[in-house]
Amino acid sequence: MRALDLLTRTKKSRTPPSPHPPPKASLPPISAESEANSPRNFPPPYPQLPPSSPHLRSQTAGIMTREEVEVRALGVSAYPGSRELPFQPGARSGLSIDTAGTDHSGVMVHVPKDCSSTDELQQRRKSLAQLAPELVAPPPPPTVPVVSAEDLSALDIAAVLADCRSPDTARRLHGARTLRALSKESDAHRTVLVAADGVVDTLVDLLSEPSGGVSEEAITALLNISTSDSNRRLLPSMGVLLPIVRALASAAQPMVVRETAAAAIFSLSVEDDVKVAAGDAGAVAHLVEILRFGSQQGKRDACKALFNLSMAGCNKARVLEANGVPALVEQLTDGSSGIAEKSAAVLANVVTVEAGRDAVMEEEDAVPHLVEVLETGTPRGKEHATVVLFQLAYHSEVHRAAILMEVVIPPLVRITKMGTARARDKATQLLSILRKTT
Known part of the structure; x- marks a missing residue:
């Protein structure tokens, strides 16, 4: 009996291998509707599918994850018009996904072994950009967090003002941008900012900033603050008018700063005493200059400011003189x-x-x-x-x-x-x- 078993095992071990390899495991089934909407069945130009699209099949789960989209797209088997290439789960490389080959984003991807040329890899990268543009899009710029009006009083305004007064330009820009973002939110925000000690004075100081970005944020914040009725009446007494007129008149400032100053003068000159004070400060001639050489928005704001100022008799003559x-x-x-x-x-x-x-x-x-x-x-x-x-x-x-x-x-x-x-x-x-x- 033992000899028979040994002979049987020997015969089995000597059985020649089959000339046909065993069939590969099939992909998980998907519905007929998903198959009909598969990207392979779309005529060119091919649609841009998000990474979470259920129409992209995975070898393991049926729906491809974001990372699998990155991997499979470069394997050329997940987008329309491709030929099936061997998927190399072990061929992990440090190549970055991009469309030009120069923007190394650090995304790790699988590279198929048959990808023999740089041109072919670049073509696959371009296909990835069509299939899932979110993977190659640049990150959005950072935003300034804004607190609610109810929580604004608890914000550390002193820290923001410290940024605005920092010798570092980047910190000053961040501080001014934060105040601008807060001033844009609501009347409640603007009221709190005006009441906070040092905010208006700091914004006025930043108007003379040599960096155009900082002065632009500051003048825009003052413009936003002036749109509230109560602030419009209060700001002139806080000494903002003359610095705004100086910003309007300054040839050293970018045109966008001067035009925003024109808009601020329009907002403030709703008050009758400001009409006269702005004219006395020399605003009319510089508003006429914006009317001649400004952008379309700048011309509109200059016209509106001139309308308000020309309601005062003394400023009619100034319009003519200018x-x-x-x-x-x-x-x-x-x-x-x-x-x-x-x-x-x-x-x-x-x-x-x-x-x-x-x-x-x-x-x-x-x-x-x-x-x-x-x-x-x-x-x-x-x-x-x-x-x-x-x-x-x-x-x-x-x-x-x-x-x-x-x-x-x-x-x-x-x-x-x-x-x-x-x-x-x-x-x-x-x-x-x-x-x-x-």
């Missing part, structure tokens, strides 16, 4: 951004004085541009243009004749029917004056 009328007339043609409406509003203030009317009529394009606003402007822009033309016609027969040289009657008639209440009233009066002239 040669502001030609700049305002030029902006009447810029209807796409609303600047035409705001420029017409400033002119409506300026023409209430004789020197202002004369300055407008000295501009050859003034009346044609005003008539263009009557035709194509916003309802409020049409109102302001009608007021300007009414003032010109009411005070001078020469001006009336110049207005009648343009095709002004049809748009005025339309405004009497469809304009704002004030526009309808002024258009009716202007038509009456012009008809008496003819």
Whole structure:
């Protein structure tokens, strides 16, 4: 019996190996719906699937994890149009996933043994960028944490102010950015910041910062703080107006800082005493400069500030001295951004004085541009243009004749029917004056 067993075992050991290898273990089954939506079944251009997509099959769990997506995508067996290549679970390398081969992010990936050339590996990296762009996207910039208004009083404001006063530029920038973020949250935040000892003074000091980034954060924080009604009344008494006007006037500051200063002056000049004080500080001439050379947003803010300031009689003459009328007339043609409406509003203030009317009529394009606003402007822009033309016609027969040289009657008639209440009233009066002239 023992001999028979030994013979049997010997025969088994001598059995030649089968010419056909045993079948590989099959992948876990997936539903017909998932198979139909598999990336292999999409026509080009191929969709960008997130790393958690259930349509990517794993050799172990049926759904690929983020790391498996990284590994399998470079193995070329997980994205459309690929050929099945051997998956090498042991071929782990320090190659980074990127699309250019230079941005080493430190992600560890599997590299198939048959990947024989750099070009082929780069092509697989590009395919990974299409399949799962989140894996190659740069990290988002750090954000400044913001506490709620209820917890703001418990925030260590002193530490933030210490950053703002640090000799290190990066710390000053971080401190100013934190104050800006807090000032953006709500009126409650802005009220607490104004009440906190040293916050406003520190922001004012940072306006003279040689680093444009720090001064930009500081002026924006002051602008945000000034949008609260209570703060708007309080800030001028805290000495912020003159430093803001200096920032507006400073050629050393980036234009974005000067434009934000213009917006802050607009916000603060809602108060009547600030209108006069800002004019006395020389703001008008620099606002006219922003109107000429600023960005679209800067021009809008400068126009709004000039409108507020020109409501004070002393500032009408300052607009004229700064040669502001030609700049305002030029902006009447810029209807796409609303600047035409705001420029017409400033002119409506300026023409209430004789020197202002004369300055407008000295501009050859003034009346044609005003008539263009009557035709194509916003309802409020049409109102302001009608007021300007009414003032010109009411005070001078020469001006009336110049207005009648343009095709002004049809748009005025339309405004009497469809304009704002004030526009309808002024258009009716202007038509009456012009008809008496003819």
